[in-house]
Structure formats: C-alpha cells, structure tokens
Amino acid sequence: MATKGWRAMTGMAGTGTGADGASAAFAEEVARVRASGVLGQAGRLRELFDYLADRGPDAPSASQADIADAVFGQPDTEGDDATARVYVHRLRKRLADFYDSREGDGEAPQLILPSGIYALRLSALPDDSEPAVEAPARRQVWPLLLGLFAALAATFLLGRALAGGDAPPANDFWRPFLQSDRPIVVVVGDYYMFGEIDPVRPEQGRLIRDFRVDSPMDLAGLQEAEAARYGNAEDVGLTYLPLSTAYGLRYVMPILARDGRNVRVVAASELDADTAREANIVYVGLLSGLGLLEDITFGGSGFSVGESYDELFDRASRRTYTSEEARSLASPVFYRDYGYVARFEAPGGSLVAVVAGARDTALRGLAPIVAAAELPDELADLADGETGVEALFQVTGQQGADLSERLLIARPRTPEER
Numbered sequence: 223m224a225t226k227g228w229r230a231m232t233g234m235a236g237t238g239t240g241a242d243g244a245s246a247a248f249a250e251e252v253a254r255v256r257a258s259g260v261l262g263q264a265g266r267l268r269e270l271f272d273y274l275a276d277r278g279p280d281a282p283s284a285s286q287a288d289i290a291d292a293v294f295g296q297p298d299t300e301g302d303d304a305t306a307r308v309y310v311h312r313l314r315k316r317l318a319d320f321y322d323s324r325e326g327d328g329e330a331p332q333l334i335l336p337s338g339i340y341a342l343r344l345s346a347l348p349d350d351s352e353p354a355v356e357a358p359a360r361r362q363v364w365p366l367l368l369g370l371f372a373a374l375a376a377t378f379l380l381g382r383a384l385a386g387g388d389a390p391p392a393n394d395f396w397r398p399f400l401q402s403d404r405p406i407v408v409v410v411g412d413y414y415m416f417g418e419i420d421p422v423r424p425e426q427g428r429l430i431r432d433f434r435v436d437s438p439m440d441l442a443g444l445q446e447a448e449a450a451r452y453g454n455a456e457d458v459g460l461t462y463l464p465l466s467t468a469y470g471l472r473y474v475m476p477i478l479a480r481d482g483r484n485v486r487v488v489a490a491s492e493l494d495a496d497t498a499r500e501a502n503i504v505y506v507g508l509l510s511g512l513g514l515l516e517d518i519t520f521g522g523s524g525f526s527v528g529e530s531y532d533e534l535f536d537r538a539s540r541r542t543y544t545s546e547e548a549r550s551l552a553s554p555v556f557y558r559d560y561g562y563v564a565r566f567e568a569p570g571g572s573l574v575a576v577v578a579g580a581r582d583t584a585l586r587g588l589a590p591i592v593a594a595a596e597l598p599d600e601l602a603d604l605a606d607g608e609t610g611v612e613a614l615f616q617v618t619g620q621q622g623a624d625l626s627e628r629l630l631i632a633r634p635r636t637p638e639e640r
Contacts, residue, residue, distance in 0.1 A: 247344060258320065266294065267309060267312060274313075282341065287306075289340060395597060395611075396477050405501045406502050407487075407504070409493050411464070411508050411578070412489040413463075413511060414437055414438075416430055416457055418455050429458070429460065464507065464511075470507070470586075470589040474506055477593055490515065493513065498518075498568070498570075500572070503573070506589070508578060509580055518568055524536060524537050525612070525614070533545075555620070557619055559579060561578065561587065562578045562612070563612065563613045565611050579617075583622060583623070584617040587627045588615055591615065611634060
C-alpha cells in the first residue's frame with residue numbers, strides 16, 4: 223500500500239511526516255506497547271502482535287490463513303479460521319484497553335486494528351486537512367448488547383400488539399392453553415457460562431459452556447470434586463440466549479397473548495418447582511436448555527435425548543436422529559437438523575408444551591409450523607384431543623437458514639404416572 227494511501231486511511235498529517243517519519247512513529251509505538259507488558263512476555267496474543275508489527279505500518283491486511291500458519295502453526299488452514307479471528311478480536315480489545323487506561327495520552331498516536339483489517343495501523347488526531355480514523359472503543363459492546371435486548375423486548379411487545387386481533391387463529395395444539403384458567407409462563411432456554419483463567423497466561427482465558435454446569439452452585443460442586451479440571455474456573459455471572467429463541471417467540475407469543483392475556487416470560491435457569499406446578503408452561507428453545515423441564519418432558523416420551531443434546535433416540539424404531547448443524551454450519555453444504563414438539567399434562571395438572579430444536583436451524587423452521595393456523599394433518603389429528611402428543615420434524619438447512627421441513631413422526635404420548 224502506498225504511503226499516501228496509508229496516511230489517508232489512518233488520518234496521519236501529510237505535512238512534515240514522510241514515509242520514514244511514519245515508520246519511525248510506528249516502531250516507537252510498537253516498542254511502547256511491548257514494554258508496557260499489556261500483552262505479556264510470551265503467549266499467542268504477544269506472538270500475534272509481533273507478527274503484525276513486524277509486517278510494518280503500511281503492510282496489506284494479512285489473511286486468516288496467513289495468521290493461522292505464522293502464529294498458530296496451522297499451515298493447512300484455508301479461508302475462514304475461527305482461532306485467528308478470535309485472537310485478532312482479543313488483540314484489538316487489549317490495545318483499546320491499553321490506551322483507555324493511559325490518561326493524558328489522548329493526543330498521542332495509537333496502534334489500532336481497524337475492523338475488517340488484519341494489520342496494525344497508527345492513528346492520530348486529525349489535522350485541518352484529513353479526517354482521522356478513531357480507534358475501536360471498548361464501550362462499543364454496550365450498543366450491541368442493548369440492541370440484542372431491544373430485539374428481544376420488541377419480540378415480546380410484538381406478541382402483545384398482535385394479540386388484539388392480528389394474531390393468527392390458535393390451532394388445536396394451543397387451544398387448551400387459551401381455554402385454561404391457569405396463567406401461562408413461557409420458558410426460554412438459557413445457558414450458564416463460566417470463565418477459565420490461566421494465572422500464568424491470562425490472555426488465554428476463555429468462556430466455557432459445559433453441559434454439566436448449569437449454575438454457580440454446579441460449578442462450586444465440581445471445583446471441589448474435580449479440582450484438577452475446574453481449578454481455574456470462575457463464576458463471571460454470565461448466561462446467554464440463542465438467537466433462534468427470538469425467532470421462536472416471534473411466532474408463539476402472538477397466539478398465547480391473544481385478547482390481552484398476560485404472559486410471563488422466564489429463563490429456564492430461573493424456573494422453580496412452584497411455578498412449574500401452578501402455571502401452564504410453554505418452552506421455546508433448544509433441547510439442551512430445558513433444564514428443570516428435561517426430566518418431565520422425556521419421562522413420558524417415546525424419545526430420549528443424547529448426552530450431547532444433538533441426538534434424539536426413538537425407542538420404537540430404535541433409530542437415532544442426529545443433528546448435523548454443528549459440523550456443517552460453516553460450509554455451504556446442506557445438512558439435517560431435528561425439531562421436537564410436545565404437549566402433555568404434567569402430574570400436577572398443568573399443561574406443558576415444548577417447541578425445541580436440537581440446534582438453531584430446527585427451531586427457526588419449527589416455530590412457524592407449530593404456530594400456523596393449520597397444522598400438518600397427522601399432527602392436527604392428534605392435537606385435537608385431550609391426550610398428550612409429540613412429533614419429530616426434520617429441517618434441512620444451509621449455513622443457518624432453514625430451507626425445508628418434513629414431519630417424520632407424530633404420535634400420542636404415554637400418560638405420566640400420577
């Protein structure tokens with residue numbers, strides 16, 4: 223890249239700077255960041271910084287494959303590489319944190335990793351002739367989080383707004399919920415995550431979703447029982463909600479909130495036994511997020527769920543249905559995902575409905591089917607009655623998009639023992 227082009231990108235003043243001056247300023251700032259220790263004396267994050275710094279201030283953007291080969295020793299990587307992408311993100315944030323913490327340096331040049339570019343650049347305050355490119359601010363994450371919260375809130379409010387008459391007619395699957403006097407509680411499958419911090423190389427810390435750990439209490443128990451494995455784990459007070467759940471709520475909420483009916487929404491991690499006993503429950507989420515509802519859902523089912531939650535085993539046919547999304551999502555190939563629908567009466571008399579996908583693709587494809595005015599014939603015949611019902615759908619996907627759906631199994635559920 224020509225020096226003039228680099229100046230235009232970074233906002234460096236064009237008067238009295240020159241290529242040599244720009245290179246010297248870049249080298250000086252690289253040395254300052256290294257000396258600060260903010261990246262550690264060793265480790266992958268420091269190696270990534272050194273690799274990008276050694277390429278110079280006007281080097282073209284490296285590819286993810288270049289970084290995977292030079293920094294992580296993965297020469298066979300082609301195209302998209304998640305490891306390179308994650309570490310570039312960490313380095314960008316670490317640099318932003320470094321400059322945010324240095325009060326009084328607001329007018330000094332700063333090393334940045336511009337969004338979408340895998341190369342270090344030197345930014346400076348603008349002069350009167352050229353605009354500056356600002357370093358990515360660490361607080362930019364808050365608008366993203368607020369945007370996600372707003373999207374979920376809008377989904378709920380949309381359901382309330384449509385309840386006045388624009389909502390689709392309730393099919394036989396949902397009619398018992400609307401005819402019951404019990405309150406309706408919609409449960410969304412959320413996931414607890416904990417941090418794992420290496421005291422020697424903290425830049426290699428990570429967030430972990432472990433199917434054995436669904437709460438801080440679970441984590442504390444495993445830290446005591448398996449200190450070697452969970453010794454570096456920390457509760458960071460974080461849970462997350464799959465985006466496909468918002469798509470599911472978009473279709474289900476307008477039906478349940480008809481005629482201004484109040485519908486409460488809780489996370490699966492917050493569901494307690496009293497609520498499950500006193501209210502009618504509608505679960506929307508992934509199979510792995512059922513939490514307290516897992517035992518009661520599969521206790522009277524003809525299916526059992528696998529340890530990874532990507533598998534559903536049908537006891538009648540002795541066939542296992544395994545989601546292919548995890549292995550195929552990043553490539554343009556077609557894959558199969560599976561969605562599970564059930565409605566039944568729990569031992570305490572409350573109604574329970576489950577709209578769940580093994581993975582996101584299935585939940586996206588399943589929600590509009592179960593919320594439609596007319597169900598598939600085989601499922602509609604079973605839903606028009608007082609007995610429990612369950613169904614399995616196959617959803618064909620490609621890179622997260624649900625392309626087609628097919629009903630594989632629909633049958634009555636075995637009544638729960640009272």
